[in-house]
Amino acid sequence: MNSSVTSVSPSPPADTSAVTVSKPSAWKRIKRDKWMLLMMLPGILVFILFKYVPMFGIIVAFQNFKPYLGVLKSPWVGFKHFQTFFADESFFRLFSNTLIFGVLNLVFAFPLPIIVALMLNEIRAEWYKRVIQTFIYIPHFISWVVVAALTVSFFGTQDGIVNSLLGTNTNFLANPATFRAEIVLQGIWKGTGWGTIIYLAALSGVDPQLYEAAQIDGANRWQQMWHVTLPAIRGTIVILLILHMGRFLDVGFEQLLLMINPLVQNVGDVYETYVYDIGVTHGQLSYSTAVGLFKSVISLILILATNKISTALGEEGLF
C-alpha cells in the first residue's frame, strides 16, 4: 500500500516530545478529512443501500417470505428451502447444465483467444493485423440483446437467413441436441476477439531480439512460436486460467436468459435463469433466494480457492 502522507495534518499532536508521531484523534481526523468524507458519502450510501442491505435480505432464504408480512414478520423455516432444492430433480439438472457449460467453455472458449493471438502474432503486415483486430473486437461492445437478435435473424425458422438460403425450415434454436453448442459458439463469437487483447499485450512485451536470435540460430516458425512466443505468454495463460476457474459457474446468464425457450429449457437452464424463472416469474421468493444463495456460496468458495492458488504461485491475487 502507498504510505505517503498527502493530507497535511492541520494541528500536530500535542506531545511533540514523543519520537514516533502518534495518529491524531478520530475527531481531529474527521474534521481534517471533512471534504474527503463528504465526497465519499454518495458512493458509500450506494454500497450500503444497494449492496449490503440486499445481503441482509438473504435471510428470506430461511423464511417463508410473504411480501405483505415483510422480512421481519415472515415465519422462519430454517433450511427447509435448501432441503427442498437438494431433493428436487431440478437440483441435478441445474448442476449438470452448469458443469457442462463450464467444461465446454473451458475446453473451447478459453483456448481460442490464445490461438487467435498467436495467429495474429505471425502476421507480418501490420495493417492487416490491425484490420483483423478492428473486425474481431466489434462483437465485444455489442449488447447481448443485439447478439441474440442477430442469432434469431440468421438461424430463426420463419425468416432466418440460413433457412431461406438453404430453402429449409429447420428450427436451429429450439433443438435440445445442439442448443449448448450454439450457446458456446455465440459466446466464442462475442468474446474471442476481445480475449486476444491481453495475450497480444503480453506478446508486445517480447524483446524482438529474441526472435532475431532464434532466427539466426535457424529456428523455423514453429520453433520460434514454441520457444519464444509461448513462454512469453505462459504466465498470462496461467493467471487467466486461474481467474477463469474462479468464475467457472458464471456461464453467461444474460445470454441464456435471452436464448432459452421452453423446448430447450432442460438443457439450458442454469442457476440464475432458474432463480429468475422461479423467483420473478412465479413469485417463489424465498425458495429462489435459497437457490441463489447456494450458487453464490459455491462461487465464493471457488473464487477464494483460486485466489489462494494464484497467490501461492507468486502472482498477485485478485484482491
Added chain:
Amino acid sequence: MTSKKTKYRGENIAMQKRHWKYWKYSVGSVTFDVINILLLLAFGLVCLLPFLFVIAASFSNPTELLKYKFFLWPKGFTLDSYKYVLFTTDSVGRSLLVSVIMTILGTAISMAVTSMMAYPLAHSNVFGFKPIMKMVTITLVFGGGMIPTYLTIGAYGMLDSYASILLPGAVSASSLIVFISFFRSLPKELEEAAKIDGCNDFGIFIKIVLPTSTALLATFTLLFAVGNWNAWFNYILYINDSTKWPVQVILRTMLSTSNSAIGDSLMMGEDYVPPQDVVRYCTIVIATAPILVVYPFLQKYFTKGIMIGSVKG
C-alpha cells in the same frame, strides 16, 4: 494492488514490433502464412458481415430481401422501414429517447459518484480508509443476489422508477478500484502545493486532479456509456411499464414474437407495414449505431491496453 495495475497500464507496454528481417522463404512457411491469413480473414468476416447484412437489409425494399436473401449493399434503397419503425409505431422511437437519456444520466452519475469516492480512497490515511476498502472489496466476490436485491429495491419503493436503474449502478467495486489506483499514481506535489495555497480537498479534486486525469475520465466515460446503452436486464427486472423501456428491451420483445400476420402484408398504399424481420433489422441497427459510431474511440482507448486488467474483469 497498486503494482498490479501499473503493470497493465498502456505506457509501460512498449509496442515493440517483431522483426522479420531474417525471415526466409520456405514452402512450409508460405503455406502457413496463407492459411493463417485466410483463417483470420474468415474470423474477421464472421464478426463483421452480420452487421453489414443487417444494415443493408434495413435500408432495402422488403420485396428485394425476399428475392436476394443475403447481400451486403442495400437493394432498392428505401427509408420506409425506418419511417415505420420510428414514427408509425411509437415504441421504438420512445425507447430510443429513453436509451439516450438514461445513457447520459447513468454515465454522468457513475462518473461523479465513482471519481468522488475514489479520490479520497487514493489516500490511505483518510479517515475510515480500511473499513471502506474492505466494504468495497467484499462486494467483488459476494452479493445479495437477484431476488434479495429485487426485494430491497421494492422495499425502497423504486420499482417501475428509473431510480432502480440509476442508483444501484452508480458505483461498482471493480471500476472504483481502477479509479483509486489511477489517482494514487498521480504526482502528489501538485496537491500539496494547492493545499498550501489554502485549497480544500474538494477544490483540489475539481481544479487539479480531474484536469490531470483526462485519460481515465475519457476511457471510463466511454466504458460506462457503452454499459448503460447495452443494459437491459435490470429494466426487465425492475420496470414493468413497457413505455419506460429502452431500445434494448424493445428489441428483446422482437426475439420471440412470431406474429406472421404483420409479416405477410408488405406494401399497401400509405399503410406500409414492413415485415417483422425488417422491423427487427431496423431496431438492431438503431440499437447498435451509437456503439459503432464511438467504436474507433473505444478501440483507441481500450486496445492499447490502457487498463486491460480492469476492462477484462
